[in-house]
Amino acid sequence: MIKQAAVILDRDGVINFDSDSYVKSLDEFKLMPKSVQAIVDLHKAGWPVFIVTNQSGIERGYYDEATLAQMHAELYKQVQALGGDIQAIYYCPHHPKNECACRKPKPGLFQQLALEYEIDLSQSYYVGDKITDVEVALSIDAQPILVTTGKGSKFIEHELVVKQAIPIYTELHEFTQHLLSKSFTPKPYI
Ligand SMILES: [Mg+2]
Numbered sequence: 001m002i003k004q005a006a007v008i009l010d011r012d013g014v015i016n017f018d019s020d021s022y023v024k025s026l027d028e029f030k031l032m033p034k035s036v037q038a039i040v041d042l043h044k045a046g047w048p049v050f051i052v053t054n055q056s057g058i059e060r061g062y063y064d065e066a067t068l069a070q071m072h073a074e075l076y077k078q079v080q081a082l083g084g085d086i087q088a089i090y091y092c093p094h095h096p097k098n099e100c101a102c103r104k105p106k107p108g109l110f111q112q113l114a115l116e117y118e119i120d121l122s123q124s125y126y127v128g129d130k131i132t133d134v135e136v137a138l139s140i141d142a143q144p145i146l147v148t149t150g151k152g153s154k155f156i157e158h159e160l161v162v163k164q165a166i167p168i169y170t171e172l173h174e175f176t177q178h179l180l181s182k183s184f185t186p187k188p189y190i
């Protein structure tokens with residue numbers, strides 16, 4: 001079995017606008033310009049696209065899983081309308097106090113994804129806007145990508161980002177343009 005590389009995305013602050021008071025409803029789920037197009041472009045170029053996101057607002061009681069599903073259905077709808085797709089969305093619903101194995105920067109959801117979809121994390125990218133996104137990507141041996149949307153601009157001079165020379169892009173679409181401009185052909189599913 002040959003494993004495939006993937007582009008894995010954080011959600012809040014990368015695909016949709018983040019909120020300090022949580023994204024609690026479909027109404028508050030506002031997609032950022034060109035983020036849908038970025039996902040579509042990746043898909044059309046043969047990259048499997050995944051989302052891995054912390055959604056502790058669920059266990060905090062700010063919204064429920066049905067509401068989260070509504071947001072994700074809207075995202076799928078917009079992506080698929082342009083001929084794209086998302087392989088799967090993994091989320092941690094837990095409160096940080098639970099110290100679960102799936103809340104980033106813990107690698108649980110990435111390990112699950114790698115098993116379920118035969119993904120080679122060491123050949124994959126994880127795009128996020130927080131230092132915990134960079135940390136988890138490094139811990140699973142994926143290539144971290146920091147975007148300056150969301151909280152990202154706060155971390156561009158973070159020691160870890162500087163030391164590890166983490167690539168920084170102004171937004172998801174800028175990264176995908178760069179990735180897709182290289183003559184890289186992802187491995188097919190076998
Ligand atoms: Mg984020």
Ligand SMILES: [Zn+2]
Nearest residue numbers: 092094100102
């Ligand atoms: Zn969790």
